[in-house]
Amino acid sequence: MKIVVCVKQVPATTAEKRYTSELRLDRAATEAVINPLDEYAIEQALRLKEGGVVDEVVYLSMGPDSASEALRRSLAMGGDGGVLVTDPALAGADEWVTARVLAAALDKLAPEVSLMGMASDDARGSLVPGAVAAIRGVPLLAYGSELRLTDGAAQIRRLNPTGFDLLEAPLPVVASVTDQVGEPRYASLKGIMAARRMELTTWALADLGLDPADLAPLTRVVAADPPPAKPPAQVISGVAPDEAASRVADWLAERKLIA
Amino acid sequence: MADVAFLAEFVDGHPTRSALELAAGAAELAAAAGGGAVGLAYGPGAADGAAGLGAAGAARVVVLGSEAAPAVTIAGPLVEAVRDAGLVAVLAPATPDGRDLSGVLVGSLGLPGFGPVRAVRMEGGAVRCEMSTLQGAMITASQPAPSAPATSVVLVSSGTYAPSEGGSGTAVVSQAPAADSPQAKVRIVETAAEAAAIAALEEAEIIVAGGRGVGSEAGFEALNQLAAVLGGVVGASRAAADAGWVPYQLQIGQTGKVVKPALYLAVGISGAIQHRVGMQAAEHIVAINRDPDAPIGEFADLFVVGDLFEIVPRLTAEIERRKGA
């Protein structure tokens, strides 16, 4: 059984983010990392491999050449191979374009489970897993706090308003997991060294039978501005707890937040 | 025709709060586009309750499915109801179910997808969506590309619209024809209830949220009492949920709920960026933290530096006293 984990390179959480004059993220100006939520998907896949349920874990990324770094970092955690889809025509890809390209690459890799993180740190739309499932014509099992594989079927444990549901669908599936699957492992030195030596596969759009003319983004950013500055907080400090409580109550009453 | 559709989930024959919010949003956008609001109803009892969406602003309702089943299983009829329907937009809640269905729509029909948005308006016959991106570092506006299909799929954050009661009455209800989809194969094989009743954070006007600083499950009792006198509910950071002091359903943030209350009280929460993205839209933010340098001080409106174990019970007592007076 094979799992392909989709990994995306995103700006580091703490990095300063800038937009270029074309209203695209200025990637040159920001430190790039594996999307933190994808690391949980990697962790889930590696646990299934260690459990003997999965034979092969392959990583798939779409992005510029530099995204190969995300594949190496993923391989340093464990896993068997990496595929980078890169093509100049992909600059400015939106969810639809991304989903088309990932779906075509996944068709070619033909895993039983195509696994993703629940969202990407930068856009947070979570539209790609569902779009990929639809394009590939396979069931979607999203937002799992755990992925289980049984004979011919996949299951995810998914929170509901008061507990959880166990959802099941026949293989192959597209699945996504949350940060509840368990903390991602650190790469070992041995893993880092081995990843450096591994051969990565690189595909251009033509290798996937895709025509750049069919892959125009359907959305475009028309404005990007920093949020309005917030006035500094009013601070209550260095007073006795009774006094602090009374001043908070005054503050709430002034704003009609207590009846 | 320039109708705007919205996903309307039903529970026990009644539309959820998010369905009512989206009905109001769809009605507002449809008015600007010169069309009507169309409800796409699903969930237990949707067929019985569908006409009632008229009061919330819908002109028509299409029932996609009326059974208790994973939301994604209505994908087949949903895609057929949206295909060639001349819709300007389909509004979906920015919840896991709403995202699943929106993703399937985007992929099945090749539609532009947006979200989660904090404001939408019509501009030049298409939606213009305002989003907080890059974890709040930027406010961006996006539109469909000129060559894109006319229907946009828009994930709408809860609290973006207030439900309206001024609708014109009953909506015209029709049943979507059955349509097959790979998503129909998803089924629930087990359901477990872990907590008796968990308040809907997305609907709460007042949230008292606790973090690692609260220290224990017992520590949350003081927060429950404060929430009770305020008429609010309790929420939590991931650290508190990870520690098992509260169920994950109470987690607020990037991988938890996104909330928009009138008042957010952050107690013993440092204000990490992943927490911040779930609550920064609150109207008023009050933080209680013993560390004067905690990052939450940078975006709170009122920052109380002190020990939560000393302040919270006194604040509860003080509010109680004022209410009694």
Ligand SMILES: Cc1cc2nc3c(=O)[nH]c(=O)nc-3n(C[C@H](O)[C@H](O)[C@H](O)COP(=O)(O)OP(=O)(O)OC[C@H]3O[C@@H](n4cnc5c(N)ncnc54)[C@H](O)[C@@H]3O)c2cc1C
């Ligand atoms: C991929 C990913 C996703 C994440 N998603 C989320 C998410 O959705 N939601 C979320 O919340 N976090 C999320 N996190 C975790 C986040 O980064 C922080 O670790 C977490 O929010 C910290 O929780 P906290 O503020 O309760 O704890 P801490 O950061 O430990 O802060 C505790 C605070 O309590 C204060 N304190 C301690 N004792 C007292 C006292 N007696 N009186 C007053 N103050 C006291 C301390 O000064 C401190 O500021 C995510 C992380 C990752 C990597």
